[in-house]
Amino acid sequence: MKAVLIGLGSVGRGVGEMIAAKKPGITITGIADSKSGCICNEGIDIESVLENKRRTGACGDLAISAMDVIKNADYDVLIEVTPTNALTGEPALGYIRAALAKKKHIVTSNKGPIALAYKELSALAKKKGVALRYEATVGGAIPIMHTLEDGLNGNEIVAIYGVLNGTCNYILTRMAAEGLTYEQALMEAREMGYAEADPTYDVKGIDAAIKLVILANTIWGDGTKLADVDLTGIDLLTPEALRLAEEGDCTIRLIAEAIPAQKILRVSPRLIEKSHPLVVEGTLNALTLETDMAKEITLIGKGAGSIETASAIIGDILYIRDHYGKRA
């Protein structure tokens, strides 16, 4: 199976390294980062490209753009792992549209296009007879989409509750464990590399809300948008709130919740019993799916990380190989 890899940040590197190391039968015929690209239809030596990127900052020829790779390389699957732009979805959205137009399968970790244009993209993929897979967009390594489409096939999903942002979960874990203020815990998260210089996107609950939108669209196909989510962040929490929660054997977690029957779609800090399965520590993610037959299923795992996210991406590619067959 041939694939092109667009984006060589942390996730792209992880995918490249794992394909090179584990040899899962995926041949990379094109690679591009934000400023350069390379194409070799016989298969690229990924390790040397990654080495080149480390040394020079560019993965290939400056005259070759990502779009050139998408339009000209010979491949079956587009692996789209550029950074998320939550407002426009670009440039990923354009890449995905271009690859779908050429009847290529899509595997992406990019939340922007899926949250903004799921209906359009999934309809286009269906029309072209190809797959649009995005396991890596929600919950990192946790196989949420696989669980929904295979394991829970035939179930009606009644509600979902999730801890979907590792940065917030780390901050809340540290505030509870050490009595830190929000500011202290955020600073520590930055030092550990768990928080961005501008943490707004995480701590205001926007990232969790985008993931909730992706899940809602996947499960209920309801055309939910980010603006529909009732949003409260964790940035106004006090250490006393966590202490008072503790006195009742509870703690506080940022919970993303969707219950269509009650028209609930919100991300907010919640009081939760410490023994609750969604109370995970540190940067872990967790998701509870409430269904009619299976009742409650909770999945817990690493929500981010280079290799962890590569696990979800490679899982998607192999799923396509197994379900759509090899194409010439």
Next chain:
Amino acid sequence: MKLEMKDSPGQLVAALKPISDVGGNIIAVIHHHDPASSSHTLNVQIVLALPEGRLDKLVALLKEQGVHIQRIGKERLLYKRTVILIGHLMHTDLSDTVDQIDSTGFAEVCEISMSMPAINERSTSRVTIKATNRADMDAALAVLRQVAQKKSLLLIEPLGEIA
């Protein structure tokens, strides 16, 4: 509830059985046997906790047993939820916030723990609310949500049914 039944062997047991049949829990049974009574009946007071919505069923079952129900006491507030409020709680009139819940008539604030780290800084409180049933509790929380929004307080609601 206060029951009246025939004073014959096995009657009390027969009257208690429907309570467990509907999933109720007997808290106390007070048995009045009045030897001066000429009516050959037995008066019994039972204190019990019933799952929501089972009372009608219990009443029907007791009637089938030939038990006469003299009186059903007022339902007590058994449904509890705890929330956390963060903000300028005193400056925004905490007693008014509490009163907004209490004045609903179907829910009341039964416990408050408060932490005020410094003057002019935001304070934090844990508030426990009691209501008769889940629908009333949801209504009370909706009231509190509105009050919190109006007073710029951060309301942290429980996930699921935390007392």
